[in-house]
Amino acid sequence: MCPPEGLRIEMASREDPRVHLVPDSLRFVYESSYQYELEPRETAVGFSFVLARRGAKPPLHVERKWVPFESGPNARCYVAWLNGKPVGCAEFTIKEPERECVISLLLVAQEHRRQGIGRALLGIVEQAGRHARSPHILVSCQAVNLGSIEALRRCGFDFWGVFSRPTLGPEVEITLGKPIAAANR
Numbered sequence: 001m002c003p004p005e006g007l008r009i010e011m012a013s014r015e016d017p018r019v020h021l022v023p024d025s026l027r028f029v030y031e032s033s034y035q036y037e038l039e040p041r042e043t044a045v046g047f048s049f050v051l052a053r054r055g056a057k058p059p060l061h062v063e064r065k066w067v068p069f070e071s072g073p074n075a076r077c078y079v080a081w082l083n084g085k086p087v088g089c090a091e092f093t094i095k096e097p098e099r100e101c102v103i104s105l106l107l108v109a110q111e112h113r114r115q116g117i118g119r120a121l122l123g124i125v126e127q128a129g130r131h132a133r134s135p136h137i138l139v140s141c142q143a144v145n146l147g148s149i150e151a152l153r154r155c156g157f158d159f160w161g162v163f164s165r166p167t168l169g170p171e172v173e174i175t176l177g178k179p180i181a182a183a184n185r
Contacts, residue, residue, distance in 0.1 A: 003116035012077040022086045028064040036143040036172040071104035087112040090121040094132045101129030103139040140173045
């Protein structure tokens with residue numbers, strides 16, 4: 001899918017006053033009547049974990065504003081602009097010493113989804129990862145956020161892991177990854 005005509009993707013800087021407009025325009029929002037939990041199971045050879053789906057009472061409603069450069073001093077961010085309005089952003093870091101390219105935030109405004117904006121942002125991040133000689137790109141999202149998981153899979157990402165942290169509450173995150181071809185680095 002080709003991105004909309006007039007889409008510009010620019011690297012954001014901490015000093016750019018427009019960056020502070022982005023959190024008010026772009027929000028991470030999802031609702032779900034269920035949630036996932038990691039459930040330990042004893043097996044003949046030890047323990048394993050099962051991703052168990054449970055009803056959420058009350059239903060989950062998650063809304064989060066982007067905090068620019070929240071993922072640290074080495075974070076880089078690209079913002080997608082359409083007609084002077086921010087419609088998407090991708091923030092990532094290159095984690096040392098493995099040089100992993102880790103996306104901490106990938107967000108497209110709800111009314112602009114399925115137009116190629118997320119794919120364009122991922123392409124820019126992949127190019128930056130390739131330039132940094134990263135072996136792969138990793139991104140995590142909530143297990144109930146099926147729309148994001150499917151969009152990432154359409155862009156070539158595969159399941160790489162699952163984890164749960166007390167800071168997330170009862171929610172479980174899925175990690176997806178995509179190798180960056182060595183021949184193209």
